[in-house]
Amino acid sequence: MNIERKELLVTSFALFSLFFGAGNLLLPPLLGYNAGENWLWVTLGFMITAVLIPIIGILAHAKLQGTMYDFGKKVSPWFSSIYCIIVYIISVAIPSPRTASATHEIAIHPAFGTDPLLTSAIYFALVLVFVLNRSKILNLIGKFLTPFIVIMLLAVIGIGLSSSSFSTGESTFGSPVVSGILEGYQTFDAIGAVVVGAVIIISLNFKNMKVSQFESKRKLIRQSGFIAGTGLFVIYAGLIAVGAYYGSQIEVNAELSTDMQRANLLRGISIAALGNFGNTVLSILISLACFTTAVGIVAGTADYFRGLFNKSNTAYILTAVIACMAGIGVGQMNFHDIIVIAYPVLLFIYPITIMLILLNVLPERMATPVVFRAVVIVTFIFSIPDVIGFVSPSDGLKSITDFIPLAKHSLGWVLPALLAFVITTLVQPKSKVA
Known part of the structure; x- marks a missing residue:
């Protein structure tokens, strides 16, 4: 001991x-x-x-x-x-x-x-x-x-x-x-x-x-x-x-x-x-x-x-x-x-890392490969405006990010990633049964 x-x-x-x-x-x-x-x-x-x-x-x-x-x-x-x-x-x-x-x-x-x-x-x-x-x-x-x-x-x-x-x-x-x-x-x-x-x-x-x-x-x-x-x-x-x-x-x-x-x-x-x-x-x-x-x-x-x-x-x-x-x-x-x-x-890399960490502690039935793919892809896509906005901000980009919740705080990926997780978790069992 x-x-x-x-x-x-x-x-x-x-x-x-x-x-x-x-x-x-x-x-x-x-x-x-x-x-x-x-x-x-x-x-x-x-x-x-x-x-x-x-x-x-x-x-x-x-x-x-x-x-x-x-x-x-x-x-x-x-x-x-x-x-x-x-x-x-x-x-x-x-x-x-x-x-x-x-x-x-x-x-x-x-x-x-x-x-x-x-x-x-x-x-x-x-x-x-x-x-x-x-x-x-x-x-x-x-x-x-x-x-x-x-x-x-x-x-x-x-x-x-x-x-x-x-x-x-x-x-x-x-x-x-x-x-x-x-x-x-x-x-x-x-x-x-x-x-x-x-x-x-x-x-x-x-x-x-x-x-x-x-x-x-x-x-x-x-x-x-x-x-x-x-x-x-x-x-x-x-x-x-x-x-x-x-x-x-x-x-x-x-x-x-x-x-x-x-x-x-x-x-x-x-x-x-x-x-x-x-x-x-x-x-x-x-x-x-x-x-x-x-x-x-x-x-x-x-x-x-x-x-x-x-x-x-x-x-x-x-x-x-x-x-x-x-x-x-x-x-x-x-x-x-x-x-x-x-x-x-x-x-760019932090949002993806955070989602991978969170998904890997979930039970296997909730974090299947389909869920992983959907969440990571969505996180990646919605992280891009944050990176571009920091490196080269523009009015055109701002008009897009204005419609993304939390984007003005460089957290525009959070809600889309959560939504992707919920949707794929709910839909996946049905596709398996089919």
Whole structure:
């Protein structure tokens, strides 16, 4: 029993840490600061896409116990293969390099004034070392790195809230819940769920469990998912609250870029809560949180391509090296530029990912291949106006989106996808009988 409890804690900590990266730390405080008096509503929206959907994704992994390919195979094999490749390319091209960029801008450059290329090169060299020591990932992250991250986060949040005046400013958001939902996209946690969930499954060792391997995996993954989700909820809510209540006492220069506003606000909160030591704490916190996420992304990508080539270790190593080289290249960009590039990509891939996650946790009789195909096709079609509207808005497009519910909030796919699910679920039994 002690072994099982220890395994559960290590897995839960590792899962939390693989989720919790650059955006997860930098986004919530400024979100709370801008939400002001409406920070609770923003928190609600943020939790939907940054906690609820990702943890459902982990539950789907517990049910499937395969790779990301299994998430989309009911649509069709070719769709699932293309989807996996797109997601992994996005992962190593955006969120993984973003962790290096955040580490450089907040932790390394202010202290040492080094070039971003040097930071990225050293950073991803260390990532590669961890990824190549594949069997030790869970223990290294779960036993040592994550507890330290959690302790420092709780210290910043607890001291920050206890010493705040509990006064908030006016909200700058017209629709706080929707703003929270869309900001949750930027955490990449839903995509992270399908990527790092597979990392957890492959990394687990079940030799000491007394029940069948499948059942022990499902139980352990479910429980660790709930624990990690609870941790994410507490940390996110705490950071948003600190930004809302304590941020009013800290000068946030509106003329600065958004990424510098995020960094300065978080730095100001850390220093105000922990004194001069707060700057050091923030630097270490950013570095560790970003690093563990990059390790999870690169390991997950390497795992997938290893599977494509008959479990070839050469494919695993080559993929890891390429992913780290891509990280070095893109990681030299600043954090804000990477977010700007990421947004239209997320508007395209996030809705499909969310629907695949939700469909995969449903009972088989409700989520048949026909339902999968209908929902994914409709989601894809109604996501296109959101992407085009962000990249190249026009009056003609606006006249179309005006007729789509929630389209003005970049959520025009939600109701059509739900309608497609309901119709195909109701019609399908009749077609089977016929």
